[in-house]
Amino acid sequence: MSRPTHQLFDRYFTQQAMAEVFSDHGRVQGMLDFEAALARAEAAIGAIPPEVVQDIGAACDASLYDFDALAIAIGNAGNSAIPLVKALGRQIASRNEAAERYVHLGATSQDVMDSGLVLQLREAINLLEQDLGHLAEALAQQAQRHAGVAMAGRTWLQQATPVTLGAKIAGWLGAITRHRQRLKELRPRVLCLQFGGASGSLAALGEMAFPIAEALAKELKLNLPDQPWHTQRDRLVEFASLLGLIAGSLGKMGRDISLLMQTEAGEVFEPAAAGKGGSSTMPHKRNPVGAAVMIAAATRAPGLVATMFSAMPQEHERSLGLWHAEWETLPELCCLVSGSLQQALAVTPGLEVDAARMLRNLDLTQGLVLAEAVSIALAQRIGRDKAHHVIEQCCRRAVEQGKHLREVLGAEPEITAQLSASALDSLLDPTHYLGQSRRWVKRAVADHQAFNLR
Numbered sequence: 001m002s003r004p005t006h007q008l009f010d011r012y013f014t015q016q017a018m019a020e021v022f023s024d025h026g027r028v029q030g031m032l033d034f035e036a037a038l039a040r041a042e043a044a045i046g047a048i049p050p051e052v053v054q055d056i057g058a059a060c061d062a063s064l065y066d067f068d069a070l071a072i073a074i075g076n077a078g079n080s081a082i083p084l085v086k087a088l089g090r091q092i093a094s095r096n097e098a099a100e101r102y103v104h105l106g107a108t109s110q111d112v113m114d115s116g117l118v119l120q121l122r123e124a125i126n127l128l129e130q131d132l133g134h135l136a137e138a139l140a141q142q143a144q145r146h147a148g149v150a151m152a153g154r155t156w157l158q159q160a161t162p163v164t165l166g167a168k169i170a171g172w173l174g175a176i177t178r179h180r181q182r183l184k185e186l187r188p189r190v191l192c193l194q195f196g197g198a199s200g201s202l203a204a205l206g207e208m209a210f211p212i213a214e215a216l217a218k219e220l221k222l223n224l225p226d227q228p229w230h231t232q233r234d235r236l237v238e239f240a241s242l243l244g245l246i247a248g249s250l251g252k253m254g255r256d257i258s259l260l261m262q263t264e265a266g267e268v269f270e271p272a273a274a275g276k277g278g279s280s281t282m283p284h285k286r287n288p289v290g291a292a293v294m295i296a297a298a299t300r301a302p303g304l305v306a307t308m309f310s311a312m313p314q315e316h317e318r319s320l321g322l323w324h325a326e327w328e329t330l331p332e333l334c335c336l337v338s339g340s341l342q343q344a345l346a347v348t349p350g351l352e353v354d355a356a357r358m359l360r361n362l363d364l365t366q367g368l369v370l371a372e373a374v375s376i377a378l379a380q381r382i383g384r385d386k387a388h389h390v391i392e393q394c395c396r397r398a399v400e401q402g403k404h405l406r407e408v409l410g411a412e413p414e415i416t417a418q419l420s421a422s423a424l425d426s427l428l429d430p431t432h433y434l435g436q437s438r439r440w441v442k443r444a445v446a447d448h449q450a451f452n453l454r
Contacts, residue, residue, distance in 0.1 A: 012293060012339065013293060013296070013297070013335070013336060013339040014335040014336070014338055014339040015127065015335070015338035015339055015341065017127055017338075018124060018127055018335050018339075019335060019338075021120050021123045021124050021127070021334070022120060022124075022331035022334060022335060024067045024070075024071075025062050025063075025067075026120055026123075027080065027116065027117075027120065028062040028065060028067065028070070028080075028084065029061075029062040029116075030115075030116030030117065030119040030120045031080070031081060031084055031112045031113060031115075031116035032060035032061065032062055032084075032088070032116075033060065033119055033220070034107075034111070034115040034116050034119070034220070035056070035060055035085070035088060035103060035104060035107075035112065036057045037216055037219035037220045038104070038105070038106075038107060038216055039052070039053050039056040039057065039102065039103065040053055040057070040215075040219050041212050041215035041216040041218075041219050042102070042105055042106075042208075042212055042215075044215050045208050045211045045212050045215055047105065047106075047205065047208050047212060048102040048105060049102070052096065052098065052099035052102050055092055055095045055096040055099040056092055056102070056103055058095065059088055059091035059092045059095065064091055065084070065087055065091075066087075069083075069087075070083050070084060070087065073086075079109050079110075079113060079324075080113060081109035081110070081112040081113050082109055084112070085104050085109075085112065088103055088104075105204075105205070106197055106202060106204045106205040106209070106212070107195065107197060108196070108197050108198050110194065110230050110318065110323070111194050111195050111196060111197070111228075114194035114229075114230070115193055115194045115195065115220065115222070117330070118190070118191055118192065118193070118194065118222060119220065119222075120331075121190060121191070121239065121330075121334075122222075124334045124338075125183065125187060125190070125191075127338060128183060128246075128334075128337065128338070128341070129180070129184075131338070131341040131342070131345060132176055132179060132180050132183070132246075133180065133452070134345055135176055135341060135344050135345055135348060136173060136176045136177055136180065136451075137448070138345065138348040138349045139170075139172055139173040139176060139348055139448075140173055140444070140445045140448045140449070141349075142166075142169050142348060142351060143167075143169040143170040143173055143444060143445060144166065144441060144445060145166070146164065146165040146166040146169065146353060147164060147166035147167075147437070147441040147442075148164060148166065148431075148434070148437075148438065149165040149166060149353065149355050149358065150162050150163075150355075150358060150359065150362065150430045150431050150434060151163060151164065151165050151168075151267060151358040151361070151362065152358070152361055152362050152364075152369060154259075159361075159362075159365055159368075159369050160369065161369055161370070161372055161373075161433060162362060162370075162430040162431075162433050162434055163434070163437055164434055164437040164438070164441075165267075165268065165353060165358070166437065166438070166441045167437040167438075167440045167441055168256065169441075170440050170441045170443075170444035170445070171440075171444075172249070172252070172253045172256075173444045173448060174444045175249040175252070176249065177444070177448050177451055179242065179245060179246050179249065180451055181451060182242050183242060184454075186238055186239060186242060188223055189235050190235050190236070190238070190239045191222050191223055192222060192223045192224070192225040192229070193213070193216060193217040193220060193222040193223065193224055194228060194229060194230070195213050195216055195228060196227075196228025196230055197209075197228075199317045199318075200227070200228040200230055200317050202228075230314075230317060230318055230319075231315065231316065231317060231318065231319055233308075233311065233312050233314065233323075233326070234312070236308065236326065236330060237308045237309060237311075237312055240304070240305050240308040240309075240329075240330055240333055241305060241308075243301065243305070243336075243337045244301045244302060244304075244305035244333070246337050246340075246341075247297045247298045247301035247333075247336060247337050247340055248298050248301070250294045250297065250298065250337075250340040250341065250344050251294050251295050251298020251299070251340070252298070253291075253294060253344060254288070254291035254292070254293070254294025254295045254298070254340075254343075254344075255291070255294075255295055257270065257288060257290075257291045257347065257351075258288040258291040258292070258295065261286070265357075265361065266354060266357050267353070267354055267357050267361065268351055268352070268353055268354070269286070269351070269352040269354075270288050270289070270290050270291065270350075270351070270352075271346075271347065271349075271350030271351065272286070272352070289343075290343035290344070290347040291343075291347070293339055293340055293343040294340045294343055294344060297336045297337060297339060297340035298340070300336055301333060301336055301337070304329050304330075304332055304333045304336070305333070307325055307326075307329045308326060308329055308330065308333075310322075310325070311325045311326050311329075359430070362430045365405075366398060366403070366404040366405055367404050367405030367406050367428050368395055368398065368399075368405055369430070370405070370427060370429075370430065370433060371391055371394075371395050371405065373427045373428070373432075373433045374391055374405075374409065374415075374419070374424070374427045374428070375387050375388055375391040377419060377427055378390065378391065378418055378419065381418040381419075382414075382418060390412070390414055390415065394408045394409055394412055394415070395408075405428065406424060406425070406428050409424055409428075410424060
């Protein structure tokens with residue numbers, strides 16, 4: 001029976017390279033890499049004859065195994081290592097019967113599966129670091145490019161005071177830089193060998209146990225933890241939590257872009273491409289298909305992270321069911337985040353910006369978004385409470401009479417006695433009320449560049 005290697009939505013929601021890391025081949029090869037390294041480590045310490053290592057290593061090739069048969073056997077065995085080790089033994093025996101007795105010596109199924117998973121996670125982390133770095137650089141360039149482009153800030157989905165597109169993008173960049181820092185910090189904690197034998201004591205290997213563990217960690221280029229972590233899952237849950245954070249930040253970015261793409265806003269757009277974002281019935285549609293993946297991943301990730309947390313209170317020295325709940329959960333999280341990152345990378349460099357539309361949108365309220373600026377300037381002359389009351393009344397009249405705030409302010413003696421016409425014109429110019437927006441861009445870009453130098 002041939003099993004499908006791709007599903008309809010895989011390319012949309014998952015990076016192909018990440019899907020390969022967590023494919024059946026990737027899972028099996030990770031476990032086989034553990035078995036081959038164990039043989040080399042045990043031979044180096046003198047626990048097994050060195051002449052059997054070559055035959056064991058030659059059999060540790062995932063392409064030699066029938067994944068369909070393994071899948072069926074897992075249903076009876078309860079995990080993937082038991083049938084795989086049996087199949088590995090048969091492969092080795094076909095080459096060298098004497099070598100078969102030395103395979104998997106002193107290890108338990110969870111050692112094979114967890115260490116194999118860690119080897120997969122190392123590849124996953126490498127992919128994430130690479131993509132996060134590329135995304136950060138693209139965001140830094142866009143933040144600098146649009147550092148002075150004024151647009152409406154929005155709070156509670158209503159226009160607030162002006163901001164800049166660059167400052168908004170700098171916010172996205174800052175989150176990505178922090179996630180890159182977190183990923184670098186947790187890498188040594190996650191990339192740890194799992195090797196404890198039946199109950200975590202490695203008793204089957206006697207006095208050679210710890211030297212073998214040290215040699216095995218060296219072979220696999222993994223850190224040797226203070227003790228086996230069969231039912232201490234904080235390392236994996238920490239990584240899952242970070243994946244959830246990354247998904248959430250990308251979802252925030254996707255949400256902002258999709259809102260700015262709305263017809264009524266029309267300020268920022270995903271880059272256009274043939275066949276992208278169309279509708280099956282409406283020829284005019286331009287849908288934010290990249291943002292949709294980022295939002296979808298951010299929606300799905302919390303449930304998966306919650307599963308990892310729920311699986312933490314594992315029983316004694318080996319868990320029943322809780323460990324099993326992790327098997328597909330963490331790979332799915334990695335794949336989801338990878339797909340979200342791919343969409344962010346496709347969208348960011350080619351963002352289409354309509355700066356003129358942003359200025360027109362800033363004037364939709366006919367000057368009301370700059371009321372704060374006028375109120376603050378007036379407060380310095382007549383006091384805060386009085387100024388706030390006067391401007392509030394002017395705003396109300398402007399709305400009721402359908403007039404621009406500048407016209408109403410210019411007709412209010414209490415204001416014109418304090419503020420000249422040129423002062424009012426300046427106060428109601430959105431490009432004069434951008435505060436520290438440029439500074440925020442510089443700081444976010446500087447943090448990004450500083451991280452690249454570490």
